[in-house]
Amino acid sequence: MSKDLLTLKGVHTHIGAYHILHGVDLTVPRGQLTMLLGRNGAGKTTTLRTIMGLWKASQGRIEFNGTDITALATPQIASMNVAYVPENMGIFSDLTVRENMLLAARGAKHAGQMDDTRLKWIFSLFPAVEKFWNHPAGKLSGGQKQMLAVSRAIVEPRELLIVDEPSKGLAPAIINNMIDAFAQLKASGVTILLVEQNINFAKRLGDTVAVMDNGVVVHSGSMKELAEDENLQHSLLGLAI
Ligand SMILES: Nc1ncnc2c1ncn2[C@@H]1O[C@H](COP(=O)(O)OP(=O)(O)OP(=O)(O)O)[C@@H](O)[C@H]1O
Numbered sequence: 001m002s003k004d005l006l007t008l009k010g011v012h013t014h015i016g017a018y019h020i021l022h023g024v025d026l027t028v029p030r031g032q033l034t035m036l037l038g039r040n041g042a043g044k045t046t047t048l049r050t051i052m053g054l055w056k057a058s059q060g061r062i063e064f065n066g067t068d069i070t071a072l073a074t075p076q077i078a079s080m081n082v083a084y085v086p087e088n089m090g091i092f093s094d095l096t097v098r099e100n101m102l103l104a105a106r107g108a109k110h111a112g113q114m115d116d117t118r119l120k121w122i123f124s125l126f127p128a129v130e131k132f133w134n135h136p137a138g139k140l141s142g143g144q145k146q147m148l149a150v151s152r153a154i155v156e157p158r159e160l161l162i163v164d165e166p167s168k169g170l171a172p173a174i175i176n177n178m179i180d181a182f183a184q185l186k187a188s189g190v191t192i193l194l195v196e197q198n199i200n201f202a203k204r205l206g207d208t209v210a211v212m213d214n215g216v217v218v219h220s221g222s223m224k225e226l227a228e229d230e231n232l233q234h235s236l237l238g239l240a241i
Helices: 044-051 074-078 097-104 116-125 127-131 142-153 172-187 199-205 223-227 230-240
Strands: 004-015 018-029 033-038 057-064 082-085 160-164 191-195 208-213 216-222
Touching: 004 044, 004 191, 018 033, 018 044, 018 057, 018 191, 018 208, 033 044, 033 199, 033 230, 044 057, 044 082, 044 160, 044 191, 074 082, 082 142, 097 142, 116 127, 116 172, 127 142, 142 160, 142 172, 172 191, 172 199, 199 223, 208 223, 208 230, 216 223, 216 230, 223 230
Parallel strands: 018 216, 033 191, 033 208, 082 160, 160 191
Antiparallel strands: 004 018, 004 057, 208 216
16 A cells, blocks of 8 residues: 555646646645645645546546546545535535535435434534534534534545635634644544645644645645745745745
8 A cells, every 4th residue: 555645646737728737746645634835826726626526637647545536527536535625615505504414424314314423523523513503504604614614524434635725714713723623633544635825724734745836836845844944935935924
């Protein structure tokens, strides 16, 4: 078994007439939390969408758990226990928190069929999900919505959890809750790939880091090395810090 769960080799993505990814090389080591950093417009979201098959790679290879997934459709990729939380979170505002969770649990027709032990574990990670269980999701705060979105993604056991900017727009206290929850998720054995703009969030959680610029990965290594090198942070991330 390779130590890397996910590998991108020379991945190019075109969106319509635009050439967005120009040969992305990225590895996500098994059991670790990998941070994907970079300035606005660097290509981070496009990379996540390409992994999930929501954009098709025009060149290059994406391997998950030793399988070539480059040409697979999104549902096939998801069925390999890969969950993706997009930046807009994909929550149904008019439905309750419970109904949102239910829809995410494949096969469960009512809340009683959701795995009870798992649900309790999710409640311990994100108490707001339990507290607002019968409330419309649209009434939740930004942080609570983000917590619901991640809860939906982990309603079933996952091998890889991919989350686009979970700290975006959140107050520092909520960011701390989010950091604790991701740390516990990682401790449970799930491999995580997070897009981030917030370097402090990244420093506190990341094991591995990849920095993108102009559609390629321009730096990869340990998060610790980048966290300790302010010059490197500045040259790679500039005003994003
Ligand atoms: N649907 C689209 N059509 C055309 N261009 C797009 C589309 N989506 C993204 N792009 C362009 O692709 C480039 C990369 O965008 P992407 O969203 O991947 O960057 P990002 O690193 O996630 O940035 P941000 O942090 O701002 O979300 C940008 O120049 C963006 O304008």
